[in-house]
Structure formats: C-alpha cells, structure tokens
Amino acid sequence: MKFDLREVESYYIEKLREFGGNAKGMDWKNEDTQYLRFEMISRYINFSRIPSILDVGCGNSEYLNFCNKKSLSCKYNGLDIIPEMVKLSNERYDKIVAKQGDLESIQGTEKYDYVIASGTFNAKLNATEGEWREYFFRNLKIMFDLSETGMVFNCMSHHVDYRYDRLFYLSDAEISNFIVSRLSKKYIIDHSYPLFEMTIAVFK
Numbered sequence: 172m173k174f175d176l177r178e179v180e181s182y183y184i185e186k187l188r189e190f191g192g193n194a195k196g197m198d199w200k201n202e203d204t205q206y207l208r209f210e211m212i213s214r215y216i217n218f219s220r221i222p223s224i225l226d227v228g229c230g231n232s233e234y235l236n237f238c239n240k241k242s243l244s245c246k247y248n249g250l251d252i253i254p255e256m257v258k259l260s261n262e263r264y265d266k267i268v269a270k271q272g273d274l275e276s277i278q279g280t281e282k283y284d285y286v287i288a289s290g291t292f293n294a295k296l297n298a299t300e301g302e303w304r305e306y307f308f309r310n311l312k313i314m315f316d317l318s319e320t321g322m323v324f325n326c327m328s329h330h331v332d333y334r335y336d337r338l339f340y341l342s343d344a345e346i347s348n349f350i351v352s353r354l355s356k357k358y359i360i361d362h363s364y365p366l367f368e369m370t371i372a373v374f375k
Contacts (some may be wrong), residue, residue: 175272178296180253183230192259198294204366208289209237211364212323215372218243222284225317227310227324228291229269232260248283250274268354274313286314288324295339303339308349315354321374331367335372346371 175350181197182186190196199205217220226234229249238245249269251257260269286305292310295303307326315321329342343360350358356375364370 172315176252178298179294180298183229183253184255185261187255189255192231192263195211197290199290205289206237207364207366208325208368208370209234211325211370212287212289213238213241213243213359214361215285215321215323215359215370216243216245216285217320218245219332221245221330222320224228225281225283225286226250226269227274227286227288227314229260230253231263231281232268234287235268245271250277250299252279254280255267269355272307272372274317276308278313281317283317284320286318286322288314288322290325292324293327294310297367307339308339308353312353315373319375320335321355321357321372323370325370328367328369330362 186198187196188191194202196206197205205349207304216224223246226232226249227246229251232247232249235247238247247268249257249260249370250272251269252271252273254271257269257271265337274338292307298306310325314324321369326346327338329340332342343362347360355373359372361372
C-alpha cells in the first residue's frame with residue numbers, strides 16, 4: 172500500500188510560506204547545518220567525471236547552488252512531490268532543474284550515477300514508526316535501483332539527547348542489516364560530524 176504523503180506535503184508547504192525559499196523554509200535550522208550535510212554527502216561522490224545526480228526531496232534545489240559554489244560539476248536533477256518546491260527550483264535557476272513526482276513514479280524508467288537525499292526521510296509527523304519505516308526502506312531500495320554507482324543519504328541517529336515525536340530515528344544496526352541483506356555489502360555509515368544524525372553511502 173502506497174504511503175499517504177498529504178500531511179508531509181502540507182507540512183513543507185507551510186514552512187515555505189512562513190519562511191520563504193531559504194534554509195528555514197526547507198525545515199533546516201540554518202544554512203550552516205544545511206551545508207554541513209551537503210559537505211558530508213559530497214564526500215562520497217566522485218565529481219571527476221561530472222556525474223549525474225538525482226536529488227530526492229530536492230526542495231529549492233540548494234544542493235545545486237552548493238555544488239556551483241564549490242565548483243563541483245554535475246548533471247543535477249531534482250525530484251520533489253510538492254509543486255511549489257519544483258516551481259521555486261526552476262524559477263530560481265531559470266531552467267528545468269527539478270520535476271514533480273516521487274520515487275515510485277519514476278522507478279524503472281531512469282538511471283543516475285548517484286541518487287542522494289538530505290533530510291527527506293526525517294519528518295514522519297503523525298505516521299506510526301512502522302508505517303514510516305516501511306516507507307523509508309521501500310524508498311531506499313528504489314533509490315539504490317535508480318543509481319549506477321551508488322546512493323548517499325542522511326537520517327536521524329538513534330544516538331540523541333532528546334527525541335521529537337514528529338521525527339524518525341534509526342539505529343546503526345537496523346540500517347546496516349537492511350543494507351547488507353537487501354542492497355550491498357559496500358557501504359559506509361559516517362557518524363563523525365557534530366549533528367544528531369548519520370550520512371550513509373551505499374555503493375554498487
């Protein structure tokens with residue numbers, strides 16, 4: 172059964188209306204922590220051959236701006252379920268850099284060198300742990316299938332000082348077991364940076 176994302180859509184639309192097309196409007200604390208996450212994701216991407224990248228839950232496509240600032244050449248493609256985010260991205264860059272849809276709508280039709288997601292699976296809101304876990308792992312499988320080289324994503328860590336009911340937390344052991352049993356034995360879990368989360372890279 173396909174997960175109902177209407178609550179998630181409403182949540183991010185409200186953030187966008189309240190704060191505009193900046194880091195807070197994408198539900199980040201600030202641009203510094205947003206860019207730190209981008210730094211961590213980029214650590215596991217080989218930019219030497221100008222890779223094609225699919226950014227799942229791209230929001231305002233700030234990752235493309237990050238790459239431009241860092242002179243990291245790539246063929247960027249954004250994907251978001253929210254029309255307002257897609258419109259914002261395309262108007263921002265004055266070209267089509269993002270399209271509306273979810274992973275299930277494009278699975279089996281496209282391939283990218285890397286598929287990435289930053290913060291996309293954090294806000295479960297009122298979904299149950301079981302519902303969101305099933306949705307999360309299903310989407311990770313699609314992300315990996317869409318990638319030619321690998322995928323890189325971040326998620327909330329199980330090792331936190333405080334938990335918010337609206338967020339989804341995952342243990343190192345649980346994500347490791349899923350990756351090894353369903354995806355690949357070539358993976359990295361990076362818990363080395365000063366945020367209560369981890370960046371995970373899984374390679375073909």
